[in-house]
Amino acid sequence: MTFLTAQRIGVSYGDVPILERVDLRVEEGALVTIVGASGCGKSTFLRILLGQERATSGTIAINGVPIAAEPDAGRGIVFQRYSVFPHLTVLGNLMLPAEFEGSRVLGRLFGRRRRAAREAAEAMMDKIGLDHARDRYPAQLSGGMQQRLAIGQALLKRPRVLLLDEPFGALDPGTRRDMQAMLIDLWRETGMTVFMVTHDIQEAFHLGTRLLVFDKIRHDPQFPAAYGATITYDIPLRGQHMSPDAGAFRLDAEPAVTNAGNPFLSRATSEETQP
Amino acid sequence: MRLINRYPSRAMRAALGALPFAGLLGAYAVASAIRLAENPRDKLLPSLSAMGQAMYQMGFVPDRRTGDLLLWSDTFASLERLAIGIAIAASLAIVFGAIIGILPIGRALFSPFVAAFSLIPPITILPILFIVLGLGEAAKIGLVAIGTAPLMIRSLAQGVLDIPREEIVKAETLGASTWQIATRVVFPQLWPKLITAIRLGLVPAWIFLISAEAIAATEGLGYRIFLVRRYLAMDVILPYVVWITLLAYLIDRLLAGMSRRLFAWAHLSGEAL
Ligand SMILES: Nc1ncnc2c1ncn2[C@@H]1O[C@H](COP(=O)(O)OP(=O)(O)OP(=O)(O)O)[C@@H](O)[C@H]1O
Ligand SMILES: [Mg+2]
Numbered sequence: 010m011t012f013l014t015a016q017r018i019g020v021s022y023g024d025v026p027i028l029e030r031v032d033l034r035v036e037e038g039a040l041v042t043i044v045g046a047s048g049c050g051k052s053t054f055l056r057i058l059l060g061q062e063r064a065t066s067g068t069i070a071i072n073g074v075p076i077a078a079e080p081d082a083g084r085g086i087v088f089q090r091y092s093v094f095p096h097l098t099v100l101g102n103l104m105l106p107a108e109f110e111g112s113r114v115l116g117r118l119f120g121r122r123r124r125a126a127r128e129a130a131e132a133m134m135d136k137i138g139l140d141h142a143r144d145r146y147p148a149q150l151s152g153g154m155q156q157r158l159a160i161g162q163a164l165l166k167r168p169r170v171l172l173l174d175e176p177f178g179a180l181d182p183g184t185r186r187d188m189q190a191m192l193i194d195l196w197r198e199t200g201m202t203v204f205m206v207t208h209d210i211q212e213a214f215h216l217g218t219r220l221l222v223f224d225k226i227r228h229d230p231q232f233p234a235a236y237g238a239t240i241t242y243d244i245p246l247r248g249q250h251m252s253p254d255a256g257a258f259r260l261d262a263e264p265a266v267t268n269a270g271n272p273f274l275s276r277a278t279s280e281e282t283q284p
Numbered sequence: 285m286r287l288i289n290r291y292p293s294r295a296m297r298a299a300l301g302a303l304p305f306a307g308l309l310g311a312y313a314v315a316s317a318i319r320l321a322e323n324p325r326d327k328l329l330p331s332l333s334a335m336g337q338a339m340y341q342m343g344f345v346p347d348r349r350t351g352d353l354l355l356w357s358d359t360f361a362s363l364e365r366l367a368i369g370i371a372i373a374a375s376l377a378i379v380f381g382a383i384i385g386i387l388p389i390g391r392a393l394f395s396p397f398v399a400a401f402s403l404i405p406p407i408t409i410l411p412i413l414f415i416v417l418g419l420g421e422a423a424k425i426g427l428v429a430i431g432t433a434p435l436m437i438r439s440l441a442q443g444v445l446d447i448p449r450e451e452i453v454k455a456e457t458l459g460a461s462t463w464q465i466a467t468r469v470v471f472p473q474l475w476p477k478l479i480t481a482i483r484l485g486l487v488p489a490w491i492f493l494i495s496a497e498a499i500a501a502t503e504g505l506g507y508r509i510f511l512v513r514r515y516l517a518m519d520v521i522l523p524y525v526v527w528i529t530l531l532a533y534l535i536d537r538l539l540a541g542m543s544r545r546l547f548a549w550a551h552l553s554g555e556a557l
Contacts, residue, residue, distance in 0.1 A: 080456035149552060
């Protein structure tokens with residue numbers, strides 16, 4: 010059965026159509042990468058999936074149920090920026106989801122439950138390789154570390170859908186490869202469905218199980234803003250998880266040298282080599 | 285090297301910073317000496333030593349009538365009014381700033397009202413306060429509170445709106461309720477902004493305090509200045525002005541330091557005055 014169904018999605022801001030007639034069916038556990046020209050509406054599409062904004066027309070359903078009209082814990086998000094809380098340390102950021110859940114009024118846990126939350130946060134901290142930065146504030150982290158924190162924080166709620174808006178856009182190639190490997194590992198582990206917007210076409214090809222290209226199909230040369238974009242290509246990919254001949258699709262055809270020190274990554278690589 | 289790239293050393297910076305003060309003081313001393321040479325009984329520009337003498341009287345010799353050390357009782361009375369007035373304004377600012385900033389419904393309800401209210405010149409409210417609250421402390425404190433609250437409310441509401449929308453959405457995806465978003469995401473980020481708002485509010489607060497004291501009070505820095513004005517006692521007025529300025533400066537520095545100490549995370553990037 011199809012997991013997520015989007016039917017005839019259209020979005021306009023005022024009179025300006027941004028998206029039109031977007032139809033999409035996605036299986037559970039897919040890693041959908043999304044590319045398209047700047048300003049064509051990729052972020053808008055993610056905001057619609059998230060429930061942050063409502064489509065002007067059309068419906069989106071998960072397992073046949075229309076999605077909630079506001080963001081909820083079932084759908085995680087990592088924005089390009091501002092995804093973590095600047096007034097909390099790394100540990101504080103990672104404990105926050107448990108505190109939200111465990112204490113409706115105070116939003117704070119104490120005693121045994123606090124310890125449990127801290128242990129879960131520390132496990133995630135370890136997984137995203139930030140255990141050495143435990144007590145630092147986001148402003149004291151590099152861009153890559155902040156994005157790792159944002160991803161780890163989003164994953165703590167075990168969302169069934171994870172939305173990533175150019176999560177690795179501002180990172181250098183080495184760090185980017187680390188982060189991609191981390192994402193793949195976490196994705197495999199959780200079985201969640203991932204939508205990832207990227208401007209890096211290579212990244213889109215080698216990470217995804219499916220690639221969507223957003224573009225305008227109709228053009229009015231007099232009036233460039235007359236039509237919205239839609240999905241123009243929908244390409245099934247082998248993705249990272251089902252590549253028996255790992256060599257063919259390995260993103261790190263250059264060996265994963267930079268990551269030797271990262272326990273997280275070496276785990277990912279060793280798994281990959283097993284059939 | 286270009287002038288724009290020449291940075292003074294630490295000692296040089298201190299010296300440069302002191303220069304205008306020293307210049308003003310020197311100019312005053314010269315002008316005062318010239319006038320006093322012409323007329324030893326001139327009251328307009330008293331000599332520095334005469335001012336020192338007057339301040340010694342105010343600060344260390346008990347007043348003949350009340351037995352108080354006037355400088356300190358004036359200072360205490362003024363600071364108390366200022367503190368209570370600012371505390372009331374700050375409380376209002378937190379409550380209404382948060383409601384306006386966090387809740388779209390609250391924004392629709394209060395934002396136009398606060399915007400309109402903040403345009404009332406507070407001094408015009410003073411007579412009303414005196415009539416309604418009498419000539420006691422309440423009217424003076426009320427003026428400080430009313431004069432600064434709208435400004436602080438708007439500053440805090442804007443502070444909430446300046447929190448990136450992404451953070452709020454992120455909190456929602458982590459399962460937070462509106463209340464939890466307010467208490468764990470918004471308020472912790474609001475405290476340093478509250479301090480900034482208080483520092484901003486203190487500027488008009490001093491004006492309103494001195495004005496209210498000038499009109500109806502029996503002690504206070506503003507009261508004293510306007511009292512001795514009748515005797516052209518520049519030797520008291522000028523040092524009092526300097527003293528008020530110094531107090532305002534120290535309070536501002538104290539608040540800035542407090543913010544840096546208590547909310548280190550808010551001061552990690554960028555430099556602020
Ligand atoms: N709130 C808004 N009001 C009006 N127009 C908007 C609004 N938000 C976005 N747009 C417009 O919608 C279009 C799509 O924006 P969107 O952010 O989705 O693009 P994008 O594909 O994510 O681009 P990029 O790759 O640069 O991030 C843009 O042309 C933008 O100008
Ligand atoms: Mg975008």
